[in-house]
Amino acid sequence: MSDCIFCKIIDGEIPSAKIYEDEHVYAFLDISQVTEGHTLVIPKNHKQDIFELDDETASNLFKAVPKVANAIKSAYQPKGMNLLNNNGSFADQSVFHYHIHVIPRYDENDGFKSQWKVSNESSTEKLQEISNKITNHF
Template identity: 50%
Template structure:
């Protein structure tokens, strides 16, 4: 069930306008109103799902196919040489609209945009400990 105040659900229903670039039976893609770079597109499932973890696996192929198709078109349209695909889950990860969505951000060599600073693990043992913890968590989900 969708929340009454979900802006993306309102866009899907046509209650709020958008600069639509792609639509099929399950997916809608439109320009972000506050783009990181010109051509920044949001790809969303039409059905309301709060985040990646709420998305049914059955939507995966449709969302990926739309990202690939729209991503290629955006790059061609704006002359980009690369594309970032970003998806945020939960407020602490930067999610602002709690309807699953993917950002397609066109990039150019030397555009100065840095999305995240990488920090290496202090040592191999620390990296191995995190890998072991993730494997343990995966095993507990099975």
């Protein structure tokens, strides 16, 4: 896709700090380092979001993510690692080329914060209702 910044990075039109590359996947440091080592893992073929991923692309991506995470772990010895993926504007996706953030975590003040409101525990009946609604779409 000609106007996609990540496609331009893959094509070498925009420089990047490459971490990993294979035939299907490219991983590079996020220009906005939330924490040191914050890396983006992307498919080389343009897919806007998770809803456009085919099985092969998803498989190739998720084979690469542990390799990238383990390299970051070996280099920086973080206390933990967050994998983050946003799909759609409402979910704060800002670049519409599917990508997975690999964010090493060093301490509670390292610049990354993720929290959500936890509702009361759902009943077995409510969980089954939700399960049925979703599984009807496979």
